[in-house]
Amino acid sequence: MNRGPVSQFIEHHYRHFNAATVVDAAKSYENHLAEGGKMMITLAGAMSTAELGISLAEMIRQDKVQIISCTGANLEEDIMNLVAHSHYKRVPHYRDLTPQQEFELLEQGMNRVTDTCIPEEEAFRRIQHHIEKIWKDAQANGERWFPHEYMYKLLLSKVMEKDYEIDPKHSWMLAAAEKNLPIIVPGWEDSTMGNIFASYCIKGELNPSTMKSGIEYMMYLSEWYRKNSSGKGVGFFQIGGGIAGDFPICVVPMMYQDLEWHDVPFWSYFCQISDSTTSYGSYSGAVPNEKITWGKLDIDTPKFIIESDATIVAPLIFAWLLRW
Known part of the structure; x- marks a missing residue:
């Protein structure tokens, strides 16, 4: 299969510095999969609101990623974009906004992520109406699920299908749900849906135990890693910094050092796209050798390590892997 114009452009022009690392990382990722390896992608920041799903969904469909770790925000914001896209507001001049203008956006129910405002009523509340029922039904039935599993139930029920406002092929969560892709969501509680779930617990309408915890996610990940790290092993493709990457990468030393399972292999590939510069105490800016x-x-x-904007670089690497 021949490579498409994006891949050809990258290979011809990206020859030095960060650009060359983009090509090297993409080719190494490709070789890792070709040799039977598996790959984890970690999503920090607001990659879903940046519409990374346009390329990531196809990566999932073509089995270029076997497990994802993401923030709770990325989990829900892909679905928000799926059902409320026409209500989003772009603010190209976001750097020039005054505190008063920011407050006016709040009063309009527009929560800003860089240059994009998420419409609270159409996005958050539309999902809340449906997910609340799924949470409460699970509790009534004595069931407990992970945050991503509740979202999968929501999507696979098709109860929101009539509300789709983008091509569903561009939703990475929908692609993941259809494949039942393993997802790790550390620190889910700090997301909007996590806040909403906590509010129901405070009101006594839900029990915290209805939602499986971060400790259970670590246990789940250790079991998955043990089953999937033989042969070429599991690679680690980190977009941004933060808990989405910090949490899952620790599963290997946890098993080796704390459980004393000395047959656990190291992560077998590592790439991080980050604009966090190397500095004292900056974990996100630490060079890979520190790991x-x-x-x-x-x-x-x-x-x-590619020191650049992930919203620019990640789609290019995905394009290479998809031969676009």
């Missing part, structure tokens, strides 16, 4: 000292990466693990 060797923490028992996460091996001496010979292919390691790449």
